[in-house]
Amino acid sequence: MKLLNNFNTKLAKYRKNAKKFSKNISTNVGTSLTTSHNDGLASMKLPVTRPQALRMQIISDSDHYHSYFTSRTDVPNNEEYLEKPTKFLQKATKDNFMYEGHFHEAVGKILLIAQCFAMMPVRGVTSSHPRYLSFSWTHIRTIYCLIFITCSAVDSIIAVYKVLNAPITFNNIEPMIFRIAILIVCVSALNLARKWPELMVQWHSLEQQLPEYSSQKEKRRMADKIRMVFFVGMILSLAEHLLSVTQAIYFAARCGATDDPVKNFLLIASDHLFYIFPYSYLLGWYGKLLNVMSTFIWNYMDVFVMIMSIGLTYMFKRVNENLEKFKNKQMPAVFWAERRVQYRNVCILCEKVDNAISMITMVSFSNNLYFICVQLLKSRNNMSSAVSMVYFYFSLVFLFLRSLAVSLYSAAIYDESRKPLRVLRSVPKESWCLEVKRFATEISSDLVALSGMKFFHLTRKLVLSVAGTIVTYELVLIQFYEPTDLWDCKSLLKNFKHQKLLASGK
């Protein structure tokens, strides 16, 4: 025990020295961007001489990925990447709380939480470097995820069966839409998990090319924001779910058809299961568990899109903040060429991320659109009790805020990507050159934004048009809608009767 601790402290010291040493190297020798995978080496020193600039290039598909994995042989020699001999419940050192400002470490724990709910089965999400990420079909997380997908597929089929047996209206298909959306998201998250290691390695290598952070505070900024968004989103969704449970319990107690309150509750919570099967205690809890997980995933998909957008926005921000420093200054053409390459690389990353997650974005958006329409329509119903009213308005407001937050955070990428234009406008006449012109033209002609499978791009204007669409649909839907009491006992009692028939074996 003592020996191990000793070893740890020694290692930390050694690592510090190594960092210092590498920084010295970087100041003396200048930079070599593509070849370095050391954080300390990524600092840019100006002015850049010609040969160095020539070495910088736009990331090609295989370039960095392979360079990382082929150079893996020299990892053991590099102290920076020597994995700590980890121990269960190890005492945390200062290093554990130091951020390098990478996206990978910012999302690590969040992905770990998501994995508890069967999303994104990637190994090594909390490791220090994305190269330790891996995906395999036989790993326990993947199997867990596959089991969940199978369960929810069965669940969806049962839900569809129940919906099809009743008259189909815009409102009635709600549980079906909910389950199908979650199924699609799960499958596309699994798909994303396969691409995730490669994507993160690319992201990481790009981060090292970008201008360095100037302070520790700046390094924390992205991680803090991502964590904040995640926790606020999750706590609100937890509150919503608790309210929904409260409401169901209240409802069950008020028009209890049986004496057993637990049975009453479970019959409501997983009503679609008991539409087919006779009541059993275990099946009820199984349905409830699936429901909790689905609700988490439903909220998580929005949060995930937000997190990815925040990450990309901060990439652009880093480029922009560095550019702002050189506003109105005379810089050589090489400088602009290099900035343009940085900017271009971020754009390429953005496109890659978009390709990877656009299915999730699409589902999240259409899902939100549908649920807002349904909830708005439901608001014309008369609420029978205070409990259901509180739950209903809370969930409506939460839904609104969540949809708005997703659209605004993802629109921020586009806003941020246009900002370099302001700096380029103020380039003095003497240093205006072909490279600056090219940079300006590229920025103004490109549309860098996340998209929903390329059907629509997420910009601020989209938010307005979506709002307009919702109002239009709502006006049409209202004309066909007859308000009913949402929580009347009649429908419940009908379920009970059906249940009794089932139990008696028809």
Add this chain to the structure above:
Amino acid sequence: MAQCFCLMPVRGVLSKSVKGLSFRWLSFRTSYCLAYMALTVADSLLTLNLVRRAELDVRNIEPMVFHTTIFLASIGFLRLASKWPKLMRRWQQVERQLPAYRTWQERGELAKRIKTVTFVLITMSLTEHLLSTISAIHFANYCPATSDPIESFFRNVVDQVFLVFNYSPWLAWLGKIENILLTFGWTYMDVFVLIIGIGLSSMFKRIKRQMEQHKGQAMPESFWCEIRRQYMLICDLIEEVDEAVSGIIMLSFANNLYFVCIQCLKSINTMPSIAHAIYFYFSFMFLLARTLAVSLYLAEVNDRSRDPLAILKYVPTNAYHIEVERFAMEINSMSVTMTGLRYFDITRKLVLTVAGTIVTYELVLIQFENKGFLT
């Protein structure tokens, strides 16, 4: 002048140079403004109470929308007031760098224009308010609730207060004053946005005038460089101003959209008396004109920003420098507009879109409308 009506608590707005401007949370004007806001909140809550009693409907929530908008606008103005001195300093800095005025007439033009617009709009809004008071008095006489005509007038005007409290003349006058202040704030919001639009587009005009003098002449590169620099300064300024006021623009647009819809809808009602009819049509016309004016003046910023492009086309071949090319390219690729929180750019095309939207909503709303008396 807006300060009398509790908006924009900035000190020293009348001083000759911008140096005198300052904003403090503790100044008398700010506390006046805060007191007003507290009063508005109380009033809005009372209104909410009133609205809640009736059935929720597009038309019934009108007083609530009115109160909420004004409350939001006064928050917007308060926030703007804290930024205002800095913004004005920047504005003046930019103005100093623009080409000088040639005549006295040109110099006075901007101030004259702003004064005219403000005067016209404020007078109209005053007239509208007077008409509304007259129709309320008429209505009070027509079907009096109590024997005292003054009391029945107040009961009619500030009904949201007396729904909760017992009648008292002090409370009635307070409610009426609050009502006047609110109406002013409502109009002022549009006027303010309009003035900003005029101010910004006039700067582009100055550049255009300078360029027109040298239209078709072979000018040295340094001339174009200077013009381009000035143009970019204005663009940066517009971006800054837009960031500061776009919340108010958004509010003003949304508010106008809603009220135009409502008034249109009301127009199919039968009017109880001629006083009502006059009031109604006047206020409707005023609303339409005001909305149109706001959109057009703000869209003018965008129009004016494209003007230099036309003049650049006259540059002769031998004087077509790289700087001219850059200028043209930049004008082409930029969209210099005022925005509503960046959700929409205000251009002339927007006006048409908004009109289309109004007609669509109107058609749907009319189907639900059951005609009835306004009262």
